[in-house]
Amino acid sequence: MARLVADVGGTNTRVALGTAAPRSFRNANWPDLYALLGTFLDGQDAPDEIVIAVAGPVRGTQARLTNRDWRIDSGALCGRFGAPRAHLLNDLAALGHALPGLPPAALHAIDGGTRPTADMQALVVGIGTGFNVSPCIVQAGHVTCPPVEAGHVSLPAGIHAALGIDPAPFPTVESLFSGAGFTRFCRAHLQDPDIDGKRVIAGVADPDLGAVAEHYATLLGHLLRDLSLAYLPRDGLFLAGSVARALMNVASTPCRDALHQPISLEGFAAPPLWTITDDSAALRGCASFQFSPS
Structure with missing residues (x-):
């Protein structure tokens, strides 16, 4: 099962399929997240799932990037890229979900x-x-x-x-x-x-x-x-x-x-x-x- 994952920061967005090495995109080069993800997925099969971390508030199925006029909707992600389901996370919540599996090298005591x-x-x-x-x-x-x-x-x-x-x-x-x-x-x-x-x-x-x-x-x-x-x-x-x-x-x-x-x-x-x-x-x-x- 291919899961599209992305970390949408204020300046850059990092995107990957599953645990593959991510690619980084500069947000200023794109009108919205949908165009950016479309370029990343060009020529690839539709993902089975999409999970996006956003540096901004998440309200149910919608999120807004704090310092850029990007609005993201999980339903729109599914419709645009053919994924049966998608979920939006605040970027700190994404870090919380990562905690149990972070390797020792990812942390400094x-x-x-x-x-x-x-x-x-x-x-x-x-x-x-x-x-x-x-x-x-x-x-x-x-x-x-x-x-x-x-x-x-x-x-x-x-x-x-x-x-x-x-x-x-x-x-x-x-x-x-x-x-x-x-x-x-x-x-x-x-x-x-x-x-x-x-x-x-x-x-x-x-x-x-x-x-x-x-x-x-x-x-x-x-x-x-x-x-x-x-x-x-x-x-x-x-x-x-x-x-x-x-x-x-x-x-x-x-x-x-x-x-x-x-x-x-x-x-x-x-x-x-x-x-x-x-x-x-x-x-x-x-x-x-x-x-x-x-």
């Missing part, structure tokens, strides 16, 4: 234990262009990733108090924990309107830049501690996204220390902390997604 591959309760935390989380619950081999919109909740009061700058530009979690949020945070701390998050990460050896990165990583640790209480991901927090990965490369210790600060809840322990380092992880999740029995 920040504060790890032994990653379970059977029954598990975990949380994917994505910090890149935006912010969101995906709970991952595995029971008897079945993976469930309920939809969540965690980026739009109010920034916790404890993090507001620890910002050290005017909190007004950071009303929500995503307004701070995202690429644009990181840049706003750095500019406010350094009083430099031209600095951005990438320059801070690249120049972390400089004492001033390093201090800002460590402060931000500490705030992230506080957020992860709150998320650990909210979702109880006993088997691991799995960080994804460009901001999270870059920050953990240069300032993982203050994040880990904040995550482990004592909590007055009997029996609570901070979960293991990992980063997902495999760029094909969302495609793995699409390939392993289980359709409901018809």
